[in-house]
Amino acid sequence: MMTIMPIVQLILLSNAASNEIKEVNIVIVDRDQSESSRLLNRKIIANDRFNLVAIPFSSSTAKDYLQANKADIVLEIPNDFERKYVRGERPKLQMLVNAINGQNATVGSGYLNTIIGTFNAEIIPNTLRTTPATAQFTVASRNWYNPELNYKHFMAPGILAELTALLTIVLSAMNVVRERELGTIEQINVTPIKKWQFIIGKLVPFLCVGMILLTVGILVSKLLFDIPIRGNIGLIFGYAVFNLIAVLGLGLLISNFADTQQQAIFVAFFFIMIFVLMCGLFTPIESMPKWAQYLTIPNPLAHIISVSRKVLMKGSGFWDIRWEIIYTILLAIVFNALAIWSYKKQT
Amino acid sequence: MPAIVVDHIHKSYGDVIALNDLSFTVEDGELFGLIGPDGAGKSTLFRILTTLLLADSGTAYVVGHHVVEAYKAIRKKVGYMPGRFSLYQDLSVEENLSFFATIFGTTIRENYDLVKDIYVQLEPFKTRPAGKLSGGMKQKLALCCALIHKPEVLFLDEPTTGVDAVSRVEFWDMLKKLKQKGIAILVSTPYMDEATRCDRIALIQKGKILSLDSPDEMVANFGKPLYAVKTPQIYQALMVLRNAGFTHSALPFGECIHLTTNLSLNASEIRDYMEQKGIAVEEVQPIDASVEDIFLNLSQTAESQRQ
Known part of the structure; x- marks a missing residue:
């Protein structure tokens, strides 16, 4: 047990946690529909780092993709692209980058710039020989949602969510087992108290602690880092209640199975490590292998980080975070049902 | 019920x-x-x-x-x-x-x-x-x-x-x-x-x-005569008493030895027997059994039956 857990972590995390950006979702608005614009499109799609999500006709549709988190980059080719280019007028491409995840934004736009640069340098002069060699186009790039690529804005909500989950899981994991160690559970078990009453009694105080920590944490982040609060803050708190219940349920589940506090802490840390490194805070979930992306579904930390970033930085509403809410409620039900079921008053 | x-x-x-x-x-x-x-x-x-x-x-x-x-x-x-x-x-x-x-x-x-x-x-x-x-x-x-x-x-x-x-x-x-x-x-x-x-x-x-x-x-049903034997040489006295023919059990009990016998003896007979074997005896007197005597006797009997 002692050695298996770190080995599992080693295998899981080395595979899933990397700084490499493997997949950049791109939406291209081609207003030009010319030979050279299509050439540029093909060049981008041919690169396997890019995943073409859609080729809409209007830029507002493209921005919807960005808002819905389906696209990382929107590339807009203006309608006079080829004409201006042939005339040697230096046409401008527009690039909108979803910069909530600063790393994804920088690396993704870097890839794109390189491709466009190559396109500039090689392909156009070769295919359109009439063009003067000096004529090149420029890229106007804008980072959305986090315009200055402020790392703190991007990290602070995530770290706060992580710390809250960490505290609550440790508190709850230590709790039932502590009663077992002290012997107080012996006295409780002979009383007519129901299992679910016992678990709720354990849950509520820690839920309050978690909510207080979250409130203080958001205040501090606002004061110290001036994090943006674009969405409805109530939505975050409402969601956090479910999230904390899910995390606490897992903690209590661990506690029910542990014989000593040491065991409980050890197992809790196993989960914390995996949750933290696979929650999208350090490695964007989109860059993980597919199997690892599925593994983030039962990870409550991944959901709360996603929600806090979406709501705080992007101003997302209820509908935009519906999947996080659904998954979290399911997790809360599953973990707590297991915690109630595994709490045995009899041996 | x-x-x-x-x-x-x-x-x-x-x-x-x-x-x-x-x-x-x-x-x-x-x-x-x-x-x-x-x-x-x-x-x-x-x-x-x-x-x-x-x-x-x-x-x-x-x-x-x-x-x-x-x-x-x-x-x-x-x-x-x-x-x-x-x-x-x-x-x-x-x-x-x-x-x-x-x-x-x-x-x-x-x-x-x-x-x-x-x-x-x-x-x-x-x-x-x-x-x-x-x-x-x-x-x-x-x-x-x-x-x-x-x-x-x-x-x-x-x-x-x-x-x-x-x-x-x-x-x-x-x-x-x-x-x-x-x-x-x-x-x-x-x-x-x-x-x-x-x-x-x-x-x-x-x-x-x-x-x-x-x-x-x-206590009433203890059934066997019980004596408290006081001696400065507890260990030697125990060895002597346990080898004596009349002894049912001899157990250390604080600063005394509690002796139960199979035969009905009087205190002076026990004293004489021990002194013959070279044990200094301070006092021998018949006593009533306590729960502890009963327990030790029973557990000893149970132990020897098991062996």
């Missing part, structure tokens, strides 16, 4: 047999003592009767309810004081009591008359955390908490272990009063001198009952 019925209960942990085919009953309003050393299986029996542990075989009933099938009904009607202090150490005296009252769906006020005698002693410390109480006070609080829901049967697992002599006497006085209120009490203790305060006792060792009777009957 009696308050507690134990019928051929058997429980083992792996190779270790904790309870070996145990049977007895406790009547309503009876103070029943389980007397035995550590590891005799007392706590295991308590945990089975309080529905915390399942027996391997055999059945048991508490207040007429089967301990496995009707465990929920039992939990409402019994008070249990585990061997280890099991109240919340960081809650105050008063908080602990009202917490347990609430869990049982009652209030301190409702059953105050039952715990009053004990609680008045705790009252001066009612805001003190339970963990900071003295050993005797802790046990009194635990008894209060076990009583607050007016149980019909009380299970007390070594309530006087680690408690000073004065508090122990007080504690037994309280049990006597509770008994008079019709509560059946099953109490365990490793202290043989406390046995006389019970209505009936069961001497148990290694999961088996050696003897079960009222303490007076047990």
Whole structure:
């Protein structure tokens, strides 16, 4: 047990946690529909780092993709692209980058710039020989949602969510087992108290602690880092209640199975490590292998980080975070049902 | 039906047999003592009767309810004081009591008359955390908490272990009063001198009952002459006596040797025999058996039968 857990972590995390950006979702608005614009499109799609999500006709549709988190980059080719280019007028491409995840934004736009640069340098002069060699186009790039690529804005909500989950899981994991160690559970078990009453009694105080920590944490982040609060803050708190219940349920589940506090802490840390490194805070979930992306579904930390970033930085509403809410409620039900079921008053 | 019925209960942990085919009953309003050393299986029996542990075989009933099938009904009607202090150490005296009252769906006020005698002693410390109480006070609080829901049967697992002599006497006085209120009490203790305060006792060792009777009957039925032999050479005297033909058993007992004989001898005969063998004897006198004598004799007999 002692050695298996770190080995599992080693295998899981080395595979899933990397700084490499493997997949950049791109939406291209081609207003030009010319030979050279299509050439540029093909060049981008041919690169396997890019995943073409859609080729809409209007830029507002493209921005919807960005808002819905389906696209990382929107590339807009203006309608006079080829004409201006042939005339040697230096046409401008527009690039909108979803910069909530600063790393994804920088690396993704870097890839794109390189491709466009190559396109500039090689392909156009070769295919359109009439063009003067000096004529090149420029890229106007804008980072959305986090315009200055402020790392703190991007990290602070995530770290706060992580710390809250960490505290609550440790508190709850230590709790039932502590009663077992002290012997107080012996006295409780002979009383007519129901299992679910016992678990709720354990849950509520820690839920309050978690909510207080979250409130203080958001205040501090606002004061110290001036994090943006674009969405409805109530939505975050409402969601956090479910999230904390899910995390606490897992903690209590661990506690029910542990014989000593040491065991409980050890197992809790196993989960914390995996949750933290696979929650999208350090490695964007989109860059993980597919199997690892599925593994983030039962990870409550991944959901709360996603929600806090979406709501705080992007101003997302209820509908935009519906999947996080659904998954979290399911997790809360599953973990707590297991915690109630595994709490045995009899041996 | 009696308050507690134990019928051929058997429980083992792996190779270790904790309870070996145990049977007895406790009547309503009876103070029943389980007397035995550590590891005799007392706590295991308590945990089975309080529905915390399942027996391997055999059945048991508490207040007429089967301990496995009707465990929920039992939990409402019994008070249990585990061997280890099991109240919340960081809650105050008063908080602990009202917490347990609430869990049982009652209030301190409702059953105050039952715990009053004990609680008045705790009252001066009612805001003190339970963990900071003295050993005797802790046990009194635990008894209060076990009583607050007016149980019909009380299970007390070594309530006087680690408690000073004065508090122990007080504690037994309280049990006597509770008994008079019709509560059946099953109490365990490793202290043989406390046995006389019970209505009936069961001497148990290694999961088996050696003897079960009222303490007076047990003493009266001891049956063998018993002598206290006082000598400065305890070890040598033991060797000599154990090899003597008349000896049934010779056991060290504080600064004396308690000797039981198969024959009826008088004290001077024993003294003469020992002095012949070169042992200095200060005193030999016939005495009445105590529960401890009975226990040691029985356990020795049981031991030699096993071998």
